[in-house]
Amino acid sequence: xxxxxxxxxxxxxxxxxxxxxxxxxxxxxxxxxxxxxxxxxxxxxxxxxxxxxxxxxxxxxxxxxxxxxxxxxxxxxxxxxxxxxxxxxxxxxxxxxxxxxxxxxxxxxxxxxxxxxxxxxxxxxxxxxxxxxxxxxxxxxxxxxxxxxxxxxxxxxxxxxxxxxxxxxxxxxxxxxxxxxxxxxxxxxxxxxxxxxxxxxxxxxxxxxxxxxxxxxxxxxxxxxxxxxxxxxxxxxxxxxxxxxxxxxxxxxxxxxxxxxxxxxxxxxxxxxxxxxxxxxxxxxxxxxxxxxxxxxxxxxxxxxxxxxxxxxxxxxxxxxxxxxxx
Amino acid sequence: xxxxxxxxxxxxxxxxxxxxxxxxxxxxxxxxxxxxxxxxxxxxxxxxxxxxxxxxxxxxxxxxxxxxxxxxxxxxxxxxxxxxxxxxxxxxxxxxxxxxxxxxxxxxxxxxxxxxxxxxxxxxxxxxxxxxxxxxxxxxxxxxxxxxxxxxxxxxxxxxxxxxxxxxxxxxxxxxxxxxxxxxxxxxxxxxxxxxxxxxxxxxxxxxxxxxxxxxxxxxxxxxxxxxxxxxxxxxxxxxxxxxxxxxxxxxxxxxxxxxxxxxxxxxxxxxxxxxxxxxxxxxxxxxxxxxxxxxxxxxxxxxxxxxxxxxxxxxxxxxxxxxxxx
Amino acid sequence: xxxxxxxxxxxxxxxxxxxxxxxxxxxxxxxxxxxxxxxxxxxxxxxxxxxxxxxxxxxxxxxxxxxxxxxxxxxxxxxxxxxxxxxxxxxxxxxxxxxxxxxxxxxxxxxxxxxxxxxxxxxxxxxxxxxxxxxxxxxxxxxxxxxxxxxxxxxxxxxxxxxxxxxxxxxxxxxxxxxxxxxxxxxxxxxxxxxxxxxxxxxxxxxxxxxxxxxxxxxxxxxxxxxxxxxxxxxxxxxxxxxxxxxxxxxxxxxxxxxxxxxxxxxxxxxxxxxxxxxxxxxxxxxxxxxxxxxxxxxxxxxxxxxxxxxxxxxxxxxxxxxxxxx
Numbered sequence: 001x002x003x004x005x006x007x008x009x010x011x012x013x014x015x016x017x018x019x020x021x022x023x024x025x026x027x028x029x030x031x032x033x034x035x036x037x038x039x040x041x042x043x044x045x046x047x048x049x050x051x052x053x054x055x056x057x058x059x060x061x062x063x064x065x066x067x068x069x070x071x072x073x074x075x076x077x078x079x080x081x082x083x084x085x086x087x088x089x090x091x092x093x094x095x096x097x098x099x100x101x102x103x104x105x106x107x108x109x110x111x112x113x114x115x116x117x118x119x120x121x122x123x124x125x126x127x128x129x130x131x132x133x134x135x136x137x138x139x140x141x142x143x144x145x146x147x148x149x150x151x152x153x154x155x156x157x158x159x160x161x162x163x164x165x166x167x168x169x170x171x172x173x174x175x176x177x178x179x180x181x182x183x184x185x186x187x188x189x190x191x192x193x194x195x196x197x198x199x200x201x202x203x204x205x206x207x208x209x210x211x212x213x214x215x216x217x218x219x220x221x222x223x224x225x226x227x228x229x230x231x232x233x234x235x236x237x238x239x240x241x242x243x244x245x246x247x248x249x250x251x252x253x254x255x256x257x258x259x260x261x262x263x264x265x266x267x268x269x270x271x272x273x274x275x276x277x278x279x280x281x282x283x284x285x286x287x288x289x290x291x292x293x294x295x296x297x298x299x300x301x302x303x304x305x306x307x308x309x310x311x312x313x314x315x316x317x318x319x320x321x322x323x324x325x326x327x
Numbered sequence: 328x329x330x331x332x333x334x335x336x337x338x339x340x341x342x343x344x345x346x347x348x349x350x351x352x353x354x355x356x357x358x359x360x361x362x363x364x365x366x367x368x369x370x371x372x373x374x375x376x377x378x379x380x381x382x383x384x385x386x387x388x389x390x391x392x393x394x395x396x397x398x399x400x401x402x403x404x405x406x407x408x409x410x411x412x413x414x415x416x417x418x419x420x421x422x423x424x425x426x427x428x429x430x431x432x433x434x435x436x437x438x439x440x441x442x443x444x445x446x447x448x449x450x451x452x453x454x455x456x457x458x459x460x461x462x463x464x465x466x467x468x469x470x471x472x473x474x475x476x477x478x479x480x481x482x483x484x485x486x487x488x489x490x491x492x493x494x495x496x497x498x499x500x501x502x503x504x505x506x507x508x509x510x511x512x513x514x515x516x517x518x519x520x521x522x523x524x525x526x527x528x529x530x531x532x533x534x535x536x537x538x539x540x541x542x543x544x545x546x547x548x549x550x551x552x553x554x555x556x557x558x559x560x561x562x563x564x565x566x567x568x569x570x571x572x573x574x575x576x577x578x579x580x581x582x583x584x585x586x587x588x589x590x591x592x593x594x595x596x597x598x599x600x601x602x603x604x605x606x607x608x609x610x611x612x613x614x615x616x617x618x619x620x621x622x623x624x625x626x627x628x629x630x631x632x633x634x635x636x637x638x639x640x641x642x643x644x645x646x647x648x649x650x651x652x653x654x
Numbered sequence: 655x656x657x658x659x660x661x662x663x664x665x666x667x668x669x670x671x672x673x674x675x676x677x678x679x680x681x682x683x684x685x686x687x688x689x690x691x692x693x694x695x696x697x698x699x700x701x702x703x704x705x706x707x708x709x710x711x712x713x714x715x716x717x718x719x720x721x722x723x724x725x726x727x728x729x730x731x732x733x734x735x736x737x738x739x740x741x742x743x744x745x746x747x748x749x750x751x752x753x754x755x756x757x758x759x760x761x762x763x764x765x766x767x768x769x770x771x772x773x774x775x776x777x778x779x780x781x782x783x784x785x786x787x788x789x790x791x792x793x794x795x796x797x798x799x800x801x802x803x804x805x806x807x808x809x810x811x812x813x814x815x816x817x818x819x820x821x822x823x824x825x826x827x828x829x830x831x832x833x834x835x836x837x838x839x840x841x842x843x844x845x846x847x848x849x850x851x852x853x854x855x856x857x858x859x860x861x862x863x864x865x866x867x868x869x870x871x872x873x874x875x876x877x878x879x880x881x882x883x884x885x886x887x888x889x890x891x892x893x894x895x896x897x898x899x900x901x902x903x904x905x906x907x908x909x910x911x912x913x914x915x916x917x918x919x920x921x922x923x924x925x926x927x928x929x930x931x932x933x934x935x936x937x938x939x940x941x942x943x944x945x946x947x948x949x950x951x952x953x954x955x956x957x958x959x960x961x962x963x964x965x966x967x968x969x970x971x972x973x974x975x976x977x978x979x980x981x
Contacts (some may be wrong), residue, residue: 040373048723061403062377101721286420393728636754
């Protein structure tokens with residue numbers, strides 16, 4: 001077991017070795033047990049983290065802000081409307097000064113072609129651990145919570161069939177960071193991953209190649225299909241979720257024609273019936289109800305979305321404790 | 328004395344038995360004494376509560392956020408501009424997930440015909456105590472602070488004459504939740520309540536009936552009048568405050584004609600002279616100065632508005648400690 | 655040494671005796687050493703302070719909010735968009751009620767002709783210490799951090815040559831509070847102060863007179879010049895920073911003609927070469943890069959802006975601990 005996490009950044013799980021992720025999962029489970037028992041965990045007593053949000057958030061903010069408070073510390077919520085951040089203040093200044101003032105920096109910045117660069121610039125100048133709360137490419141906090149949830153439900157993940165499936169939504173052009181993180185991470189735990197989407201919604205080539213390499217190294221599989229039914233068939237976990245066509249069209253516009261021609265990509269009762277009889281439905285939330293998924297599925301017996309959402313708290317506390325506390 | 332408060336919701340004081348409210352008042356007094364002496368009260372150490380606000384607030388937010396911090400815990404301030412709450416996220420999702428992340432949920436939502444339903448929906452799905460920070464119908468945090476203040480000033484409340492009086496204001500169409508809460512609560516403590524307002528500003532029939540029933544059970548009295556002077560005459564406490572004509576006109580519009588014809592409903596020195604010589608003037612604040620009340624009254628010797636406001640802190644801490652802590 | 659700070663307001667350093675400021679600097683250094691060593695400093699355990707901001711802020715907010723958390727307490731961030739403060743609530747009500755709810759009140763209000771009056775009105779009614787986080791006239795948190803930084807760099811400050819120099823900027827009409835605070839404070843520590851600005855950017859006459867009186871009492875010097883090069887020549891510290899022409903023109907408008915005719919007032923490499931070979935460049939941040947200062951200067955070897963910024967944390971913690979804690 002790896003024990004030297006202090007100061008480690010958490011930008012992409014790809015930067016974390018598998019035994020480091022193993023430890024992170026173990027600590028997350030321990031956090032969860034202690035929370036369930038009401039055992040205090042003041043591991044970061046009087047320590048402070050800055051939570052910078054360039055976009056709105058419910059789960060991510062609350063899991064971090066409640067999480068650090070339950071660890072005995074404090075998170076300062078900084079949105080771009082009430083600070084000088086993102087109004088001309090250069091990332092270097094922000095990174096150096098927040099490093100001097102506290103013990104960690106966490107940031108959500110999903111701007112396409114901007115978010116990850118911003119966080120990497122913060123990482124470059126920070127002297128405290130930097131945590132990615134979702135950027136245009138990665139959402140490691142969601143990825144680790146998803147992995148934890150699947151392990152809780154099935155035990156050994158090797159050979160488990162999971163399908164990451166594009167779904168129709170109208171709300172806004174969503175980042176590719178959730179499916180990209182999942183397709184990179186799951187093969188490292190030996191999962192049999194199917195990535196399904198309509199043509200035009202490809203993930204970046206480098207990511208698919210890296211996913212394949214991860215599968216080769218760790219015994220998982222990665223398959224791509226444009227056939228939705230194939231993706232549902234016999235799956236043990238399905239994760240239907242919208243993402244935008246950023247790779248070919250980098251505008252903020254939802255690409256209406258392409259999008260509207262794929263209205264059929266919806267998680268319905270019929271699709272669920274194609275899957276394994278014990279299939280579990282997952283979603284990072286908030287779901288675009290009645291577009292991405294029928295209410296009867298997300299509110300039904302196969303849905304584990306609330307267990308998945310809860311694990312955001314325990315994994316966030318584990319990440320903070322390992323990187324900001326530690327020996 | 329009732330000692331099993333853990334997990335109890337605090338939506339309307341009508342849901343709390345009288346001996347439960349007695350305990351709440353005792354705990355509030357104890358909180359106040361400890362605060363005055365500087366004795367720490369870390370009863371909710373490392374515990375977290377979510378504070379959701381659909382409307383702006385000063386006293387309510389600060390009493391809750393400072394209160395939980397003084398109890399050793401943390402309140403996350405969630406306003407609707409910086410979260411996904413109230414932007415398509417269903418109440419069930421909010422309730423279940425916030426329940427999983429922390430130890431309490433508090434909410435202000437004053438939308439007419441919407442607020443109480445929203446909080447009851449949160450209550451339905453929450454597994455942690457839900458606290459009403461004001462809705463379209465109830466403001467129990469204000470009600471209990473008012474009761475505490477009156478008891479501090481007079482000792483035994485039985486037979487004490489209190490007048491809840493409508494007042495003219497131009498700022499916005501205010502909820503009926505403050506007078507409605509008071510008229511339900513005060514008769515349970517044996518108070519002799521006069522409710523005075525111009526025709527057209529009736530409270531809902533069910534509330535007036537319930538107030539009468541409460542009076543019958545507990546020895547109080549409830550009288551309604553449309554004569555302002557009658558309400559001031561010989562009163563020991565006066566609570567002149569504006570509310571909107573929601574019952575007949577459910578639009579957000581201030582009903583100008585009706586409102587303007589009642590400009591004379593103002594708490595002036597002359598009105599105060601009609602009252603008991605030791606009368607005390609109360610207001611939940613912020614007051615619409617020079618419309619609801621003359622400066623010389625609210626800033627004068629009969630005003631106890633700051634003592635009333637302060638008790639919001641101690642009662643909030645008592646509610647949180649009893650419902651979120653406990654055995 | 656003075657030990658009776660409890661309840662003392664921190665509006666202007668001019669209100670603090672020199673031995674009080676000495677103690678403040680000593681406590682700031684102790685805070686910094688403990689922070690560096692990871693020694694906990696829960697001096698304000700479970701205590702609360704309200705942080706009212708009428709303008710955006712990064713350093714000030716974060717140094718206060720992280721600072722109070724590191725002291726074991728909690729700061730409630732109140733901006734004017736999410737509270738009733740500044741929307742008709744009178745300062746007296748705010749001051750009395752926040753005093754009743756917590757242990758300190760801090761406020762930034764830079765409105766010209768308004769800010770200091772507002773904070774003095776808060777001070778008048780508050781029963782807890784009031785801290786000025788920058789007003790139209792003073793920025794004592796910045797002043798004390800600057801003094802601490804210079805002392806760390808040079809040891810004994812007596813006779814040290816510091817130049818406070820106006821600089822061109824386009825961002826907005828900036829307050830005079832930083833240079834005004836510096837020109838009042840530095841002579842009290844025996845510094846040899848040069849204040850340089852183009853004609854039309856005078857500080858108020860009373861402030862210059864007070865600065866001279868401070869120099870006379872404590873052995874410092876104050877000289878005014880309108881020659882930029884003279885101010886840089888042989889200086890050991892230079893603090894080039896923009897401020898608006900508030901004294902003659904009290905509108906919010908940047909006075910374009912006067913401003914544009916002074917574009918040459920910029921801190922360049924050439925100017926730095928005129929100064930002492932070990933000169934140090936300071937700025938309160940955020941700098942208006944390429945207008946106030948060349949990147950090569952602010953990012954270069956003579957710049958100590960991050961050390962200066964960091965000291966905002968330690969001095970803020972010292973001010974809070976002395977005034978809110980104490981015997």
